[in-house]
Every structure is written in C-alpha cells, then in structure tokens.
Amino acid sequence: MKRIYYLLVPLLCALCACSGSDADSKDMEKPVISSDGIVANPIECQVYHRGESIPFQYLFTDNVELGYYNIEIHNNFNHHTHSGSAIECPLEPAKKAGSKAWVYNQDFKIPAGLREYVATTDIPIPSDAETGDYHFMVRLTDAASSQAVFAVAIKVVE
Amino acid sequence: MAAAVMMCAVSDTTVTLHDITVSGNARRNFQLRTSQSAVLVDRDYLQQHFSGSLMQTLEGIPGVKAMTIGSGQSKPVIRGLGFNRMVVSEDGVKHEGQQWGDDHGLEIDQFSIDRAEILKGPAALLYGSDAIGGVLNLYANQVPMEPLKGSVRLFGRSNNEQLGLSAKLGGRHGHFFYRLHGTFIDYSDYRVPTDSIQYYSYWIRLKNQRLRNTAGRERDGSLMLGYAGYRFHTDLRITDSYSRSGFFANAHGLEVRLSDIDYDSSRRDIDLPYQWVNHLKAISHSSLSLGEVVLEANLAYQHNRREEHSEPVGHGYMPDPSGTLERRFDKSTATARFVLRYETGRHAMQAGFSGEFQHNRRRGWGFILPAFESYDAGIYAMDRYTLRENLTLNAGLRYDHARTHIRSYRDWYATPVGADSVYVQRSSDMHRRFNSVTWSAGINYAQGPWMLKANAGKSFRVPIAKELGVDGINYHIFRYERGNAELDPEQSYQLDASIGYSCGRVEFTVEPFVNYFPNYIYLSPTPRYVEGLQYYHYTQARVLRYGAEAEFTWHFLPHWQARLQGDYLYARQRSGEKKGYTLPFSTPWSSEAEVRYSFVFHGEGYAALNAHVVGRQDEIVPPEMPTDGYWTLNFSAGKHFPLRSTTFSVAFHADNLLNRRYYDHTSYYRLIDVPEPGRNFSLMLGLDF
Numbered sequence: 001m002k003r004i005y006y007l008l009v010p011l012l013c014a015l016c017a018c019s020g021s022d023a024d025s026k027d028m029e030k031p032v033i034s035s036d037g038i039v040a041n042p043i044e045c046q047v048y049h050r051g052e053s054i055p056f057q058y059l060f061t062d063n064v065e066l067g068y069y070n071i072e073i074h075n076n077f078n079h080h081t082h083s084g085s086a087i088e089c090p091l092e093p094a095k096k097a098g099s100k101a102w103v104y105n106q107d108f109k110i111p112a113g114l115r116e117y118v119a120t121t122d123i124p125i126p127s128d129a130e131t132g133d134y135h136f137m138v139r140l141t142d143a144a145s146s147q148a149v150f151a152v153a154i155k156v157v158e
Numbered sequence: 159m160a161a162a163v164m165m166c167a168v169s170d171t172t173v174t175l176h177d178i179t180v181s182g183n184a185r186r187n188f189q190l191r192t193s194q195s196a197v198l199v200d201r202d203y204l205q206q207h208f209s210g211s212l213m214q215t216l217e218g219i220p221g222v223k224a225m226t227i228g229s230g231q232s233k234p235v236i237r238g239l240g241f242n243r244m245v246v247s248e249d250g251v252k253h254e255g256q257q258w259g260d261d262h263g264l265e266i267d268q269f270s271i272d273r274a275e276i277l278k279g280p281a282a283l284l285y286g287s288d289a290i291g292g293v294l295n296l297y298a299n300q301v302p303m304e305p306l307k308g309s310v311r312l313f314g315r316s317n318n319e320q321l322g323l324s325a326k327l328g329g330r331h332g333h334f335f336y337r338l339h340g341t342f343i344d345y346s347d348y349r350v351p352t353d354s355i356q357y358y359s360y361w362i363r364l365k366n367q368r369l370r371n372t373a374g375r376e377r378d379g380s381l382m383l384g385y386a387g388y389r390f391h392t393d394l395r396i397t398d399s400y401s402r403s404g405f406f407a408n409a410h411g412l413e414v415r416l417s418d419i420d421y422d423s424s425r426r427d428i429d430l431p432y433q434w435v436n437h438l439k440a441i442s443h444s445s446l447s448l449g450e451v452v453l454e455a456n457l458a459y460q461h462n463r464r465e466e467h468s469e470p471v472g473h474g475y476m477p478d479p480s481g482t483l484e485r486r487f488d489k490s491t492a493t494a495r496f497v498l499r500y501e502t503g504r505h506a507m508q509a510g511f512s513g514e515f516q517h518n519r520r521r522g523w524g525f526i527l528p529a530f531e532s533y534d535a536g537i538y539a540m541d542r543y544t545l546r547e548n549l550t551l552n553a554g555l556r557y558d559h560a561r562t563h564i565r566s567y568r569d570w571y572a573t574p575v576g577a578d579s580v581y582v583q584r585s586s587d588m589h590r591r592f593n594s595v596t597w598s599a600g601i602n603y604a605q606g607p608w609m610l611k612a613n614a615g616k617s618f619r620v621p622i623a624k625e626l627g628v629d630g631i632n633y634h635i636f637r638y639e640r641g642n643a644e645l646d647p648e649q650s651y652q653l654d655a656s657i658g659y660s661c662g663r664v665e666f667t668v669e670p671f672v673n674y675f676p677n678y679i680y681l682s683p684t685p686r687y688v689e690g691l692q693y694y695h696y697t698q699a700r701v702l703r704y705g706a707e708a709e710f711t712w713h714f715l716p717h718w719q720a721r722l723q724g725d726y727l728y729a730r731q732r733s734g735e736k737k738g739y740t741l742p743f744s745t746p747w748s749s750e751a752e753v754r755y756s757f758v759f760h761g762e763g764y765a766a767l768n769a770h771v772v773g774r775q776d777e778i779v780p781p782e783m784p785t786d787g788y789w790t791l792n793f794s795a796g797k798h799f800p801l802r803s804t805t806f807s808v809a810f811h812a813d814n815l816l817n818r819r820y821y822d823h824t825s826y827y828r829l830i831d832v833p834e835p836g837r838n839f840s841l842m843l844g845l846d847f
Contacts, residue, residue, distance in 0.1 A: 028776075028778065028780060068686050068687050072690050107690065139690070139692075141685035141781070142685065145781050147780075
C-alpha cells in the first residue's frame with residue numbers, strides 16, 4: 001500500500017514544480033483606432049470626387065507598441081454591411097461591379113517603439129474609377145500581433 | 159486495511175467505466191497490457207452516446223475533445239493535440255486524409271466501428287510519425303461467429319433535421335466469413351442560438367438562426383471477406399466513405415462577400431461554396447501462428463480525394479477564374495506493416511517493420527498545399543517483461559527514415575512587380591530527409607484495488623508539406639501563411655502516469671502528464687500585413703505542456719451512479735518570438751458531473767442527467783481572443799427490448815437543453831463568431847438480429 005504513495009508523492013510534486021512563476025510580460029490588449037484630438041478622415045458617409053485624394057488621418061494607440069496598418073477600399077455596390085457603423089448612410093441602388101470598380105490595398109509600417117501615432121497618407125482616387133458606394137477599411141496591429149479593424153462607408157461621385 | 163485490500167483483489171466484480179460494462183478482470187488485464195493511459199470503448203458505449211459524429215460521441219472521455227467543424231463533422235483532439243499530432247487508425251492502419259486542414263473531418267463511418275481504443279500519450283513506437291498526443295484506434299474487423307447476423311439503425315437529429323440509416327450484415331460459414339455495411343445520412347443547415355454574427359467587422363444576419371449552407375450528406379459502404387482458421391487468419395476489407403457538405407456561405411472564400419445565390423430559399427440544398435470528399439480504403443490483414451511465434455502482415459491502400467468549390471471571384475491580381483474548382487487534393491497512400499511476435503515465459507517480444515508511401519497532387523485556382531511525395535520506413539522492437547503477476551515492465555526502440563519531395567508551384571496568373579509582371583512562385587522544388595530515433599519505457603503495477611502505471615516516451619513528427627512549403631492566403635481564416643523549408647522533425651518527450659483505484663462502490667482514476675517539445679512547429683502570428691492580410695509564418699519553439707485528467711465514480715445506491723470528471727491542460731512557449739505565450743487553441747479546463755440510473759426490466763435500460771462545465775480561456779496568443787466559459791445540461795436515456803431472438807433498442811439524447819449560446823475555444827468556427835449548435839434532440843432506433 002505504502003509503496004504506491006512513495007511513487008505518487010514525487011509525481012505530484014513534479015507537476016507542481018512546473019507551475020512556477022509565469023512572470024513573462026505578455027501584451028494581450030488590442031491597439032485602438034480613434035479620432036481623439038485630431039480631424040479624422042475619412043468619416044462615415046463622406047463623399048469624394050473622382051480624381052481627387054482622400055486625406056487619410058487617424059490616431060493609433062497601443063498600451064505597449066504599435067505594429068503595422070493596412071488600408072483597403074472595396075466597393076459596396078451589393079450593399080453588404082460591416083459592424084460598428086452606427087450611422088446608416090443613404091445608398092445608391094444596388095448594382096454589379098464593372099471592370100473599373102476601384103480597389104485599393106496598401107500595407108504600411110509604423111516606426112518602431114511608438115505607443116501613439118497619427119497616421120496620415122493621401123490616397124488618390126483614379127479619375128476613371130466607377131462611381132458609387134465604397135467601404136474604407138483600416139486594419140491595425142500592435143507589436144504582439146493583436147489586431148483592430150475599423151470600417152466607414154464612403155461615396156465616390158463624378 | 160489488509161483485509162479490505164484482499165477483498166477487493168479477489169472479487170471479480172462487474173464495474174462500469176462510463177457505461178462500458180466489462181468484467182473487473184478483463185478490464186484489469188487490458189490495463190495491465192499497456193503502461194499508457196488507455197481507454198477501451200465498446201459498441202454499447204458508441205450506441206448510447208451516439209452524436210452527430212464519431213468524435214462527438216467519444217467526447218465524454220476525459221482528455222478527448224472534438225473540434226467541431228460544422229454539423230456533420232469534427233476533428234479529434236487528445237490532450238490538446240490534434241491535426242497531425244495524433245494518429246487515427248482503422249484496423250491497425252493509419253488513416254491518411256488531409257488531416258492538416260481546419261475544416262476537414264474524419265472520413266470514417268462511425269456506424270461500422272465495433273470498438274475503439276484511445277491511447278493518451280506518445281505512441282511512436284508502434285505508429286511512427288505523428289503519434290505525439292495519442293492514438294485513436296478504431297476497429298471494424300470483428301469476426302462474426304454465427305451464419306447470419308445483422309443490425310439496422312435508424313436515427314435522427316432535430317437541430318439539423320438529420321436523418322440516417324445504417325445496416326450491417328455478417329456471417330460465418332465454416333472458416334470463411336463476410337461482413338457488409340452501409341450508411342446513408344442527410345442533414346440540413348444547422349441552427350445556432352443567435353440571429354447574427356460578426357466576422358472581420360462584417361455584420362451577417364442569419365435567417366431563422368440557421369447557419370446558411372451547412373447542409374450535407376454522407377454515404378458509406380464496406381465489404382469484408384475473410385478466412386479464420388486455427389493457425390492462419392486473413393481478411394480483406396474495402397470501405398468507401400463519401401461526404402458532401404456546404405461551407406458556411408458568408409465566411410469562406412477570398413473575401414467576405416454577398417452572393418447572388420439565394421441561400422435562404424432551401425435549408426437542405428448544398429450551394430457554393432461546398433466540399434466533397436471520397437475516401438477509399440482497402441486493408442488486408444493476415445496472421446500466422448506457429449506456436450510461440452506469430453507473424454502478422456498488414457497491407458493497405460488508401461485514396462483520398464477532396465474538392466472544394468467556390469464561386470469564381472478574382473482577388474487582388476488574380477482575375478476571375480474559370481470554373482468553381484478552388485482546390486482539389488488527390489492523395490494516395492500505400493502502407494505495409496510486418497510484425498513478428500514471440501511470447502515465451504515472462505517475455506512478450508515484438509519486432510516490426512513498417513513502410514509508407516504517399517503521393518499527393520493538387521489542382522484548382524486556390525493554392526495552399528503543394529504537391530508532394532513522401533516515403534517513410536521504420537523498424538522497431540519492444541519487450542514486455544512480467545516480473546510478477548502484478549508487475550510488468552516494458553521498453554522499446556524505433557528508428558524511422560523519411561523523405562519528402564515537394565513540387566514547385568507558380569501562380570497561374572501574373573502579378574506586376576515594378577515594370578514586369580511575373581508568375582509568383584508559391585512553393586519551390588524541395589527534397590528533405592529526416593531521421594528519428596524514438597523510444598518508450600513503462601511500468602505497470604497492480605496491488606489490491608490499486609493500479610499504477612507510468613510511462614516515459616519520445617515521439618516525433620515529420621513536418622508536413624504545408625509547413626515546409628506553403629506560401630499563400632488561407633481562405634478559411636483570412637490570413638497569409640508562409641512555410642519554412644528549414645524545419646526539423648518535431649520531437650516530443652512525455653512522462654505519463656495513471657493511478658487507478660477500484661473497490662466496492664468507489665472507483666477513481668487520476669492521469670497526470672508532463673510533455674516537453676524542444677522544437678514544436680508553430681504557425682506564429684506577426685504584426686505584418688501581406689496583401690492586406692495578417693502574415694503568419696512557421697517557426698519552431700520550445701514548448702512545455704502538462705495537465706491531468708481525473709474521474710471519480712460512486713455507486714451510491716443499487717442502480718444509481720454518480721460520476722465526476724475533469725481535465726486541465728497548461729501550455730507555454732519557452733523560446734522564440736512568442737516566448738511566454740501559450741499555444742493557439744489551448745484547451746480550457748472542463749468538468750462533467752453525471753447522475754445515472756440503470757435498471758433491468760425485460761432488457762437493460764438507463765437514464766442519465768449530465769452537466770458539462772468548461773472554464774474561461776484567457777490563455778491566448780494574439781490576435782486570438784479569450785473565450786468565455788459555459789455550461790450545458792444534457793439528458794440521455796435508452797432501453798433494450800429483447801424480442802425472441804432479436805433485440806430492439808431505443809436511445810434518446812437531448813444536448814444543450816437550455817439552448818445556451820456558447821463558443822468552443824478549440825473550434826475554428828469561434829474565429830468567425832459562430833457559436834456552437836443550439837438545443838438538439840436525437841433519437842436512434844435499432845434492431846439486432
């Protein structure tokens with residue numbers, strides 16, 4: 001009988017020894033995309049003309065370190081919706097995308113070591129882009145790979 | 159104390175191990191044969207716990223999880239390790255499908271299975287590569303003892319309006335025997351307790367809480383012919399398993415999009431995107447007994463064909479493809495295994511050779527896995543030494559040599575790079591060779607009501623083609639994945655123990671383990687973007703894991719039984735980019751409490767109420783998100799009715815009675831905000847003759 005306990009006790013101790021300190025610093029918090037203290041662009045339901053530029057500007061913050069961001073613009077001719085949009089923008093009639101439907105997809109690196117960064121970039125709209133409803137998406141990571149996603153609806157007109 | 163010990167040791171009581179009724183000695187003998195944590199599951203258990211898929215049926219076993227991937231299918235996970243880190247074998251032959259895929263289920267008919275055996279812990283000695291987390295052994299090769307025997311099962315599930323029919327027939331005439339089996343299943347879109355889901359910031363509404371386009375169907379058949387003599391046994395079993403099921407329409411493909419397909423017009427049809435898989439298997443098993451020496455030969459051929467179809471939509475620089483074939487995998491596997499057993503006095507020795515050849519080809523406009531060929535050859539020897547009737551020792555050694563040849567792949571469309579346009583290379587031609595030495599040693603000790611086992615072992619896994627050669631978008635998870643041609647074979651060391659006690663009304667088992675990987679192959683997330691998607695790459699890191707399962711059963715009154723079980727798992731990366739973090743999809747702790755009433759009144763019957771509790775999982779690797787804990791209430795009841803020479807049986811199941819909305823941290827559906835299925839009732843009617 002006792003022999004069993006002789007074997008049991010060291011085994012349980014071995015298990016407990018493994019659950020020691022886990023003091024490694026881990027960043028589990030997501031970065032934040034906001035418009036605090038700046039004039040953010042673009043905002044919900046904004047209208048742009050073909051051939052002009054979208055002066056993108058948003059504030060990125062993180063508790064430890066920011067990583068990269070991506071801007072992607074795709075058409076919303078089929079009226080799909082994204083969460084997080086509080087406002088319903090008036091939409092053009094639904095249609096099928098033509099060959100000149102505008103697609104923009106660009107990755108950007110944020111300088112290392114920053115917790116706060118005001119991202120600005122001018123995005124030119126091609127002069128032959130198909131007019132209609134578009135979605136403007138911003139994706140942001142922190143150095144620990146957490147991701148925040150942000151979307152607004154915009155309109156491209158003649 | 160001594161008297162009590164004697165009493166328990168002598169009595170050959172019938173005990174119930176989660177409803178698996180076996181005589182005390184038979185179970186003891188099974189447990190004495192292996193120094194690993196092992197669970198034996200018989201056909202009765204499989205029937206009583208019948209669920210949507212084989213793995214969901216086995217999920218009641220501590221340490222075993224089913225990663226659900228839609229209503230009809232799920233993947234096995236043993237102690238937090240799944241995919242290519244565990245082995246599923248059928249009649250002793252490793253099942254080879256596309257087990258690396260997140261939404262690829264098991265292509266095995268659960269109704270053809272006679273019994274299952276679950277080994278927790280390293281089993282490389284007998285199974286070679288991949289048997290790190292454990293092995294799920296399925297057996298469908300029982301030799302019929304009567305001239306004609308058969309059964310018919312009719313079953314249904316309410317949640318996805320599933321209907322199924324399965325029939326078995328078998329017989330023996332002299333030394334010759336045969337078995338026939340067929341199963342047909344049809345199900346509609348399944349229901350989840352939510353009206354909308356959010357994924358990748360998209361807002362997707364569901365009609366009538368149904369996950370659109372998750373309907374499917376399955377048909378399986380098998381034929382077995384054999385000869386069972388006194389010294390010589392041989393059988394050939396051919397099985398074919400086909401399934402076709404839809405992918406949840408709003409979260410599959412190159413991007414989240416709305417389609418012109420009217421998915422909500424019918425909940426039983428299968429629209430694009432969908433997958434179909436056909437798995438054909440031929441297994442030949444022969445054994446020749448020459449007194450103390452037994453020779454065995456297993457030869458098998460498997461062909462797995464999988465196609466995934468989607469609406470042809472261009473993405474980035476890829477123009478609209480022609481046709482709907484997004485991916486096709488054609489995989490052939492030939493396996494041979496020869497074993498020599500020699501039992502004399504106190505020694506039970508075994509030596510064997512196994513060889514495997516795989517040939518994998520791909521087609522379709524979506525690239526994720528390169529074409530490859532691989533060869534593996536292994537030799538092993540082991541001995542079980544019975545020191546005393548209640549004390550056995552075992553040890554074994556194995557050597558494996560594996561080769562992989564990965565074929566190069568270039569995009570079928572051109573991508574502009576500067577002023578040029580190039581066909582981007584997604585995978586390069588690559589030859590790799592791997593060698594591995596693995597071993598295992600263990601001890602079994604029984605004393606009165608106690609059973610003690612301890613096992614130490616090393617196991618390994620050859621990197622798969624996807625880990626070595628992938629370079630592209632994973633359409634299921636919306637991320638960019640890149641392989642690493644320099645990966646070494648993954649190695650794992652594990653120490654297991656099992657402490658069991660069974661006496662009178664009480665029995666319990668505690669099974670702790672410690673597991674260390676010097677070079678766990680890991681798909682590490684990075685903050686970078688490629689083509690607008692987060693970039694993940696394969697690396698290797700030191701990983702420490704440990705955990706335990708425990709089970710306690712108390713027969714508190716005649717006919718009544720209470721059972722409490724739980725499992726816990728810890729994992730930590732000890733090196734690399736994500737040092738200090740756990741592993742993605744870490745299994746949270748879980749616990750189950752059950753009260754069961756069994757009776758005999760013109761046949762056996764039972765009723766059971768069960769509460770399943772799962773803890774919150776905060777142990778994550780960003781961008782993974784924590785998952786809340788949950789609990790579900792479940793009820794089951796069943797009864798056998800003997801009718802002359804036949805038996806009629808009924809089994810009823812009610813899962814998630816309170817229709818709780820919850821997420822399974824280990825399911826990839828959690829990533830797309832799809833909760834687990836809502837309330838479900840299932841009923842099975844059976845006739846055995």
